[in-house]
Amino acid sequence: MAHDEVSGTDTSASDSSAVETTRGASTGTVVIASDVANPGEPPHRQRVTDTDPRAAKRAARSVYTLFYLSIAGSVFAVAAYMAFPIEDGDPTALRLNNLFLGIGIALSLFGIGLGAVHWGKALMHDKEGIDERHPVRGTDATVARAVEIFDEADRESGFGRRTLIRNSLIGALVAFPLPGLVLFRGFGPQDQNPPELLSHTMWKKGARLTLDPSGIPVKASDVTIGSVFHIIPEGLNERHDKLEQKAKAAVLLMRLNPDDLNISPEREGWSYDGIVAYSKICTHVGCPVALYEHQTHHLLCPCHQSTFDVVNECEVIFGPAKRALPQLPIEVDSDGYLVAQSDFHEPVGPSFWERS
Amino acid sequence: MTSTIERADAHPEAPVPVRKSGGFTAAAANYIEDRTSISGVVKEFGRKIFPDHWSFMLGEVALYSFIVIILTGSFLTFFFQASMVETVYDGSFVPLKGVEMSSAMESTLHISFDLRGGLLIRQIHHWAALLFIAAIGLHMLRVFFTGAFRKPRELNWVIGFLLFVLAMAEGFTGYSLPDDLLSGNGLRIIDGLIKGLPFVGTWISFLLFGGEFPGTDIVGRFYTLHILLLPALVVAFIALHLVFVVVHKHTQFAGAGRTEKNVIGYPILPVYAAKAGGFFFLVFGVIALMAAFFTINPIWNYGPYDPSPVSAGTQPDWYIGFADGALRLIPPGWEFVWLDHTWSFNIIVPVVALLALLGAVAVYPFVEGWVTGDKREHHILDRPRNAPTRTAIGAAGVTFYAALWAAASSDIMATHFQLSIEGVIHVVQAWAVLGPFLAYFITKRVCIGLMKKDHEILLHGYESGRIVRLPGGEYIEVHEPVDEYERWKLLDYEVYQPIMLRPNAEGKITAGMRLRARMSNWFFEDRIAPPTREQLEAGHGHETHGEIEKGPGLV
Ligand code: FES
Numbered sequence: 001m002a003h004d005e006v007s008g009t010d011t012s013a014s015d016s017s018a019v020e021t022t023r024g025a026s027t028g029t030v031v032i033a034s035d036v037a038n039p040g041e042p043p044h045r046q047r048v049t050d051t052d053p054r055a056a057k058r059a060a061r062s063v064y065t066l067f068y069l070s071i072a073g074s075v076f077a078v079a080a081y082m083a084f085p086i087e088d089g090d091p092t093a094l095r096l097n098n099l100f101l102g103i104g105i106a107l108s109l110f111g112i113g114l115g116a117v118h119w120g121k122a123l124m125h126d127k128e129g130i131d132e133r134h135p136v137r138g139t140d141a142t143v144a145r146a147v148e149i150f151d152e153a154d155r156e157s158g159f160g161r162r163t164l165i166r167n168s169l170i171g172a173l174v175a176f177p178l179p180g181l182v183l184f185r186g187f188g189p190q191d192q193n194p195p196e197l198l199s200h201t202m203w204k205k206g207a208r209l210t211l212d213p214s215g216i217p218v219k220a221s222d223v224t225i226g227s228v229f230h231i232i233p234e235g236l237n238e239r240h241d242k243l244e245q246k247a248k249a250a251v252l253l254m255r256l257n258p259d260d261l262n263i264s265p266e267r268e269g270w271s272y273d274g275i276v277a278y279s280k281i282c283t284h285v286g287c288p289v290a291l292y293e294h295q296t297h298h299l300l301c302p303c304h305q306s307t308f309d310v311v312n313e314c315e316v317i318f319g320p321a322k323r324a325l326p327q328l329p330i331e332v333d334s335d336g337y338l339v340a341q342s343d344f345h346e347p348v349g350p351s352f353w354e355r356s
Numbered sequence: 357m358t359s360t361i362e363r364a365d366a367h368p369e370a371p372v373p374v375r376k377s378g379g380f381t382a383a384a385a386n387y388i389e390d391r392t393s394i395s396g397v398v399k400e401f402g403r404k405i406f407p408d409h410w411s412f413m414l415g416e417v418a419l420y421s422f423i424v425i426i427l428t429g430s431f432l433t434f435f436f437q438a439s440m441v442e443t444v445y446d447g448s449f450v451p452l453k454g455v456e457m458s459s460a461m462e463s464t465l466h467i468s469f470d471l472r473g474g475l476l477i478r479q480i481h482h483w484a485a486l487l488f489i490a491a492i493g494l495h496m497l498r499v500f501f502t503g504a505f506r507k508p509r510e511l512n513w514v515i516g517f518l519l520f521v522l523a524m525a526e527g528f529t530g531y532s533l534p535d536d537l538l539s540g541n542g543l544r545i546i547d548g549l550i551k552g553l554p555f556v557g558t559w560i561s562f563l564l565f566g567g568e569f570p571g572t573d574i575v576g577r578f579y580t581l582h583i584l585l586l587p588a589l590v591v592a593f594i595a596l597h598l599v600f601v602v603v604h605k606h607t608q609f610a611g612a613g614r615t616e617k618n619v620i621g622y623p624i625l626p627v628y629a630a631k632a633g634g635f636f637f638l639v640f641g642v643i644a645l646m647a648a649f650f651t652i653n654p655i656w657n658y659g660p661y662d663p664s665p666v667s668a669g670t671q672p673d674w675y676i677g678f679a680d681g682a683l684r685l686i687p688p689g690w691e692f693v694w695l696d697h698t699w700s701f702n703i704i705v706p707v708v709a710l711l712a713l714l715g716a717v718a719v720y721p722f723v724e725g726w727v728t729g730d731k732r733e734h735h736i737l738d739r740p741r742n743a744p745t746r747t748a749i750g751a752a753g754v755t756f757y758a759a760l761w762a763a764a765s766s767d768i769m770a771t772h773f774q775l776s777i778e779g780v781i782h783v784v785q786a787w788a789v790l791g792p793f794l795a796y797f798i799t800k801r802v803c804i805g806l807m808k809k810d811h812e813i814l815l816h817g818y819e820s821g822r823i824v825r826l827p828g829g830e831y832i833e834v835h836e837p838v839d840e841y842e843r844w845k846l847l848d849y850e851v852y853q854p855i856m857l858r859p860n861a862e863g864k865i866t867a868g869m870r871l872r873a874r875m876s877n878w879f880f881e882d883r884i885a886p887p888t889r890e891q892l893e894a895g896h897g898h899e900t901h902g903e904i905e906k907g908p909g910l911v
Contacts, residue, residue, distance in 0.1 A: 029728060029729040029730050029731075029852060029853075029855060030852065030853040031730070031850045031851070031852055031853075032850060032851050032852070032853065032885045032886075033848075033849070033850040033886060034847050034848075034885075034886035034887060034888055034889075035888050035889055036843075036844075036847055036886075036887075036888070036889050036892065038612065038613065038614075038615060038844060038848070039612050039613075039840040039841055039843075039844055040612060040613050041612055041613030041620065042612050042613070042841040081472055081473060085472065086448075086469070086470070086472055087448075087470070088448070089447075089448025089449065089450065089469060089470075094468075094469060094475065097472060097473070097475075097476075098473075098475050098476050098479070098647075098648060099648050099649070100648075101472075101473050101476050101648070102476050102644055102645065102647055102648020102649070103645070103648050105476075105644045105648075106641045106642075106644040106645040106648060107641075109637045109638070109640045109641035109644060110637070110638065110641040112634065112637040113634045113635065113636070113637030113638035113639075113640075113641055114634070114638065115634070116630045116631070116633055116634025116637070117630065117631050117634035117635065117638070118634075119630055119634075120626070120627050120628075120630030120631040120634065121631070124626050124627045124630060125626075125627070126622075126627065128405075128620050128621055128622060129403065129405045129620070129621070129622065129623050130405065130613075130618050130619070130620050131404065131405040131605060131618065131619045132617060132618055133605055133616070133617050133618060133619060133735060135733060136508040136603065136604060136733065184563070185563075187563040187564070187566060187577075188559065188562040188563040188566060188567065189562065189566065189567045192562070192567060194558045194559060194561075194562045195558060197568055198551075198558065198568075212664050213662070213664075230664060230665075232664070241568075243570050243661070243662070243663060244567070244568040244569065244570065244571065246662070246663045246664060247544075247568070247569055247570065247663035248568075250663060250664040280664060281663075282548075284548065284683075284702065285544070285545050285547070285548025285549050285551075285552065285683070285703070286544050286545070286547060286548035286551075286569075287541060287544060287545065287548075287666055288663065288664050288665060288666045290664075290665060290666045290667075302666050302667070302767070303541070303545060303666070303680075304680075304683050304684040305684060305766065305767060305777050305781065306688075316688055316689075317688075318688060318777070318778055318781075319684075319688060320683060320684065320685075320686040320687075320688065320690070320702045321688070321702070322688065322689055322690065322691035322700075322702060323691070349548070350547070350548035350551045350552060351551065351552050351691060351698045351700045351703075352551040352552070352557055352558045352561075352698065353551075353553070353554055353555060353556075353557050353558055353697055353698060354558055354697065354698075355693075355697075355698045356693050356696045356697060356698060
């Protein structure tokens with residue numbers, strides 16, 4: 001775009017139509033507006049209802065009919081409330097109650113709304129009015145008086161002069177909300193160490209892997225190749241802090257062909273004949289990683305699509321998560337049930353600051 | 357009546373307006389007047405003028421849906437139990453009978469299945485909440501693209517922005533109350549998000565949830581926020597927002613007779629009251645109809661919260677989408693251990709980006725005011741095309757928001773269009789990064805194109821579509837001139853010249869001044885000044901020749 005000054009339209013800012021409130025030196029803003037004059041309000045055009053008495057009558061009829069319709073709607077809604085009870089818990093009854101009550105209420109509202117708007121548009125006097133604007137800033141006299149009042153108050157109180165009093169007051173005002181803030185400490189438990197709690201789960205040596213939610217223990221022989229089980233630790237359902245524990249201890253159990261698994265040396269012995277157990281809590285922000293893709297052996301988190309590769313110790317292959325899902329070392333007890341060898345070797349779930 | 361007259365007589369220096377007759381209404385009015393001096397309010401506001409434009413109704417929609425929310429929400433509080441105490445469900449919804457759940461979920465199911473009209477009120481409440489936030493968003497876009505935030509309305513913009521944030525907080529806290537599977541997963545995401553924040557994350561999470569997630573406190577706490585603290589703030593800010601509307605008087609679009617020093621429209625009594633009052637009932641009616649026909653948030657399909665199950669393809673309410681989408685767009689691997697602590701940039705970056713986006717919205721009026729250096733009050737709205745740079749910035753912002761929002765539906769898009777999720781995410785990543793620049797560029801060009809078109813209409817009239825053959829055998833299209841009122845609508849705008857770099861009083865040029873001059877130059881580099889009278893007259897002379905040869909006057 002060229003910047004050449006072709007048109008002689010430069011006018012100083014004072015010619016423009018904006019309300020002038022500039023005081024003191026301006027920043028050098030130059031505004032260009034047209035020099036064409038405002039033609040003033042266009043002549044008022046009459047509506048059909050202004051010129052044709054029959055049209056006015058028709059409009060009046062529409063308005064009161066709408067208001068009557070609204071009354072009908074209200075009555076209908078009350079009748080629907082009585083005519084469509086839902087006590088029997090029947091879904092159709094509920095649907096009809098909701099539908100007819102809603103239609104009645106909507107009709108009663110639309111009647112008033114449409115009637116009032118139509119009245120306003122078609123019948124009420126429609127000549128537009130004009131209000132004058134004044135600068136938002138008060139008049140100079142008012143502003144001067146306000147300044148004077150503050151000066152007087154300052155002089156009479158000595159607020160500006162007695163700096164020691166003033167500053168100590170400011171200090172006191174800053175300090176007084178502090179106890180209130182401290183009270184908020186009570187929002188969290190007093191006797192807990194959060195990083196410690198986040199680092200451990202209910203799993204311990206010998207804890208049986210049981211089905212979620214029934215709590216029935218799982219035998220290694222139940223887990224066929226290709227199957228996947230949602231697992232909770234034995235005894236979870238009896239805990240009073242069941243949900244908090246479950247939010248950390250939930251596990252996915254899968255059996256793959258042992259040859260398909262790439263097991264790192266330090267994790268030899270963490271799985272049993274192709275049966276592996278991984279934390280179900282996503283290492284991104286903690287959703288349950290609930291979707292297992294059988295062909296690819298991928299676990300997918302439905303929240304932000306982090307994808308974990310079961311074959312490679314659940315490392316992240318896509319999505320915003322960084323860390324692999326922690327693995328739960330498992331073995332088989334003398335009765336053939338799957339049990340944990342220990343807790344997870346690292347904190348499960350979302351990252352947190354104190355984790356390292 | 358008589359007592360009023362006596363009183364008036366007793367204080368002849370301050371006569372009370374007395375109507376001699378008029379029966380009960382007059383008597384009641386006088387009774388109130390004697391005790392409140394309310395006539396002053398009627399005098400001040402009764403005939404106050406409001407300009408008319410469809411886009412001015414967006415703010416009204418927001419206000420009215422908030423009233424609907426208050427009405428229905430109050431009803432719901434009588435039945436809802438904000439407690440996470442475990443109970444066994446024994447209501448009339450058969451599939452969940454015998455299932456353990458919190459009282460919050462149980463009472464929500466009670467409202468939905470055992471209370472006549474309860475489901476309707478719940479659905480009206482939810483639909484109204486969705487509309488509330490949407491209307492605020494659209495209202496903000498209207499205010500932005502028409503430049504209504506300029507002096508003297510900058511502070512009211514900030515108040516409106518705070519209302520937008522509060523509305524989202526209201527929405528999220530309310531969404532979490534039923535303690536169902538979907539909202540519980542939403543909370544789980546919030547918990548994980550908070551834990552990922554450096555230094556304070558773990559502790560904030562424990563303070564918020566009263567211990568380990570999910571705990572038994574969060575519903576009660578959100579309830580206090582949802583029905584007490586946040587609504588009090590919303591009401592206070594709405595009141596302040598409206599006080600400012602009265603103080604500033606409403607803006608108006610350019611039009612014949614309209615100036616910066618007046619406001620033309622309908623008086624509150626009676627026309628505006630009839631239209632706006634009626635409009636409240638229409639908004640309420642639409643919400644009621646939606647609640648009657650369309651199920652919203654069927655928590656009974658999700659079941660109570662349990663940290664283990666989750667279903668695929670579940671979505672948060674629409675206004676949270678942009679935040680959820682921001683999390684999804686982070687590429688793998690953005691998390692490090694450094695100095696023995698975990699730095700979750702896969703969380704820090706989206707959180708910072710979202711805060712930056714919101715912050716940019718909040719401070720935009722001040723930035724533009726500084727760049728333009730314009731200290732005048734503005735009451736005539738800009739047509740978006742006449743402020744190409746601002747409009748382009750807005751389009752870029754909307755594009756970025758839309759990308760985040762689309763990312764939140766990446767899995768649905770992938771399954772729906774049979775694409776790979778990786779592919780969809782990569783496309784949306786590119787969209788979020790490049791899209792805003794593209795949108796900026798295109799919008800600016802379109803605006804300038806439209807300004808040129810206006811310019812030609814002003815100079816040569818509308819293309820009438822009528823082709824005539826001149827005696828010389830040449831064909832031209834006849835152009836109809838615009839009448840002076842229409843012309844004024846196109847004409848009444850200003851362009852700025854970029855700020856010139858001049859030394860200040862001390863004869864220095866500071867870095868700030870340099871930056872400002874550069875920004876001003878960027879802001880106003882492409883501009884088309886409105887034609888002058890002289891040009892208009894010349895233009896109409898051209899009219900018979902039909903062909904436009906000269907481009908619009910570039911400044
Ligand atoms: S919580 Fe699993 S990807 Fe975000």
